Every structure is written in C-alpha cells, then in structure tokens.
Amino acid sequence: MRxxxxxxxxxxxxxxxxxxxxxxxxxxxxxxxxxxxxxVEHIDEAExxxxxxAGIHRRVLxxxxxxxxxxxxxxxxSVHYDTQESEMHLGxxxxxxxxxxxxxxxxxxxxxxxxxxxxxxxxxxxxxxxLKSAWQExxxxxxxxxxxxxxxxxxx
Numbered sequence: 289m290r291x292x293x294x295x296x297x298x299x300x301x302x303x304x305x306x307x308x309x310x311x312x313x314x315x316x317x318x319x320x321x322x323x324x325x326x327x328v329e330h331i332d333e334a335e336x337x338x339x340x341x342a343g344i345h346r347r348v349l350x351x352x353x354x355x356x357x358x359x360x361x362x363x364x365x366s367v368h369y370d371t372q373e374s375e376m377h378l379g380x381x382x383x384x385x386x387x388x389x390x391x392x393x394x395x396x397x398x399x400x401x402x403x404x405x406x407x408x409x410x411x412x413x414x415x416x417x418x419l420k421s422a423w424q425e426x427x428x429x430x431x432x433x434x435x436x437x438x439x440x441x442x443x444x
Contacts, residue, residue: 289404291420294387295431297394308438310386313394314364315443316434317384321359321367324348327433328426343367353377378403398427 298307308316322344325331333349343360356372366385373379380402387395400423404416437443 289402289406289416290400291423292397292399293424293427294395294397295427297396297431297434298392300390300393306435306439307392308394308435309444310364310388310394312438312443313386313396313434316430316437317367317386317396318361319437319443320430320433321346321357321361321369327430373403396427396431398423 297313299305320327324334330350331348335347336344337347338345346357346359348355353376355377358370360368366383369382371379383399385397387397
C-alpha cells in the first residue's frame with residue numbers, strides 16, 4: 289500500500305501567520321526522528337542506537353511492540369524512515385519531504401509504503417483506511433509541534 293499527502297507549512301496568502309524557514313522545518317523533522325516521544329504520545333521508550341553520517345538507527349517501544357528504524361537525513365530536503373520487519377510489525381517506509389513550489393511556500397509531503405495488499409480483503413481495507421486517517425492526523429500534529437518548537441526557540 290502506498291499513501292501520500294501534503295501538509296502546508298507557510299500560507300503566503302496570510303502574511304500575518306508565522307512563517308517558518310526551510311531550516312526550521314528541517315530541524316523539526318530531525319527533532320521528530322530523534323525525540324519521537326514528544327510527537328507521539330503512545331511511545332513508551334525511544335533510544336538512538338547508532339549515529340552515522342547519513343542519519344540514525346533507532347529503537348522505539350510501544351507496549352510490547354518493538355520497532356527498529358533506520359532513519360536517513362538529506363539536509364534540508366527529506367527524512368526517510370526504513371522500518372525493519374519483525375514478528376509483530378510488517379515493516380515499511382516513510383518519507384517526509386520538504387517542498388517549496390515558490391519561495392517561502394513550504395509544504396511537507398508525507399509518503400507511506402507498507403507491504404499491506406490493497407483490495408484483497410474488505411476488513412483489511414477498512415483497517416487501512418483507518419490507518420491512513422491516523423497517519424494524516426499524526427502528520428498534522430507533527431507540523432503543529434514543529435511550529436511550537438520554533439516558537440519556543442528550539443529550531444534556530
């Protein structure tokens with residue numbers, strides 16, 4: 289299954305709204321990768337296992353579910369999550385890509401890919417529809433949190 293959507297960051301039609309820079313949005317996406325408990329409330333524990341030139345390897349616990357992510361950073365452009373398959377998780381990919389169709393008009397494109405088959409089972413399709421909705425809400429909340437972090441002076 290593939291799902292993608294855009295979340296607007298800066299609305300240039302409303303000049304009174306706080307404008308975030310590309311660097312602030314980028315720092316916010318990296319902050320989300322490295323401190324996921326501040327973005328997702330049902331995470332019990334998160335730990336960076338390894339840092340490397342391209343990003344991090346991270347372990348997240350949600351109840352009994354352990355998720356291992358390999359997260360790759362492309363400076364001021366994207367964050368890519370490659371989630372390992374396990375007995376309790378099918379694995380998958382997520383990209384958060386910063387887009388700027390005109391100067392200052394920033395968006396984040398969220399892209400999800402999972403091994404779930406689409407159209408094979410009506411019950412699974414209901415679950416996938418719920419999952420897409422949950423992802424979209426989480427992504428909107430991510431942008432709200434990035435705005436709050438910027439307002440608090442934590443993003444440069």
